[in-house]
Amino acid sequence: MTMSNFIISSITRNRQIFTQLLTNVHPDQIRWSPDPAKWSLLQIVCHLRDEEREDFRQRTRMVLEMPGVPFPGINPTGWVVDRDYASQDFATVLNEFLKERDDSISWLNSLRDPKWDNATIHPSLGPMSGQFMLSNWLAHDHLHIRQIIRLQYDFLASLTGQSLQYAGYW
Numbered sequence: 001m002t003m004s005n006f007i008i009s010s011i012t013r014n015r016q017i018f019t020q021l022l023t024n025v026h027p028d029q030i031r032w033s034p035d036p037a038k039w040s041l042l043q044i045v046c047h048l049r050d051e052e053r054e055d056f057r058q059r060t061r062m063v064l065e066m067p068g069v070p071f072p073g074i075n076p077t078g079w080v081v082d083r084d085y086a087s088q089d090f091a092t093v094l095n096e097f098l099k100e101r102d103d104s105i106s107w108l109n110s111l112r113d114p115k116w117d118n119a120t121i122h123p124s125l126g127p128m129s130g131q132f133m134l135s136n137w138l139a140h141d142h143l144h145i146r147q148i149i150r151l152q153y154d155f156l157a158s159l160t161g162q163s164l165q166y167a168g169y170w
Contacts, residue, residue, distance in 0.1 A: 004116055004131065007138045008108045014102045014141045019046070021148050022094050026155070039149060041082070042093065044144060044149045046085035047076060049097035049142065053149045057104045058134040059120075064111070067118035 001009075022045060028078070033040045039047070058069050080084070116130040157164050 004114070004134060007134050010138050010139065011108065012105050014093040014145070015105065017145060018101070019098060021116065025101070026159070029152070029155045031086065031161065032155055032158070034158065036167060040086070041148065042088060042090050043085040044148060044151070045090065045093045045097055046083065046088055047079070048144060049093055049100055050079055050083070051076060052097060052104055056133065056137040056140065057107060062094065063118050063120050063130045063133055064114050068120055068153055071120060071122070116139065
């Protein structure tokens with residue numbers, strides 16, 4: 001199995017992980033955050049949807065099909081407010097994200113002999129190859145899976161008011 005196939009397989013598997021982590025959550029948890037500066041589950045899912053559609057799939061495609069063409073601008077942290085993530089419907093956004101992930105998986109699996117070495121120059125990060133984009137797409141999944149699990153852990157502590165030290169240290 002090539003590195004690219006491993007990553008595509010992992011991105012595919014993560015769709016199931018996101019589905020399991022984000023389905024049937026406690027209704028109070030959807031907009032809950034331990035700190036106003038931290039994102040809620042709703043905001044995380046909105047971010048995942050928009051990143052899937054406007055960042056990773058689009059930019060990876062650009063690198064493979066139009067190397068050297070500058071990426072369109074994005075503002076993931078600004079979108080939280082600009083797109084009013086906090087007021088969106090969780091079930092709708094989750095379904096939109098999972099649909100976007102399905103579209104990404106279909107596209108990735110349709111690639112025939114992709115030029116993973118093609119690159120675009122990012123103004124601050126330098127050369128970004130197709131392999132770089134694909135690797136960071138999976139890393140982005142892992143970061144947000146960790147974030148979701150941490151948020152669920154913190155919600156449990158808040159909901160129960162119980163010490164969770166017996167379970168082990170985070």
